[in-house]
Amino acid sequence: MRDRSFITAGVVGSLVAAVCCATPLLAIVFGALGLTAWLAKADYVLILVLILSLGLIGFGLYREQLCERLSSKAHREDHDP
Numbered sequence: 001m002r003d004r005s006f007i008t009a010g011v012v013g014s015l016v017a018a019v020c021c022a023t024p025l026l027a028i029v030f031g032a033l034g035l036t037a038w039l040a041k042a043d044y045v046l047i048l049v050l051i052l053s054l055g056l057i058g059f060g061l062y063r064e065q066l067c068e069r070l071s072s073k074a075h076r077e078d079h080d081p
Contacts, residue, residue: 006060013053
């Protein structure tokens with residue numbers, strides 16, 4: 001995967017987990033559908049997804065910075081007399 005795709009995947013995952021953590025809205029919708037028993041354990045999964053997604057964002061940003069530093073260092077070494 002490219003570094004940008006790590007960041008994009010992390011952002012999308014974080015947004016999905018953050019939106020899904022709006023449990024009052026989910027409780028109303030799931031209550032209307034009769035699925036509130038599933039909602040009781042959903043927070044544990046969503047918090048884990050949010051943490052993993054934020055870690056994926058951090059990893060992608062770290063790799064992007066590392067590649068930029070290495071490419072600028074290689075560029076300087078190529079042009080040094």
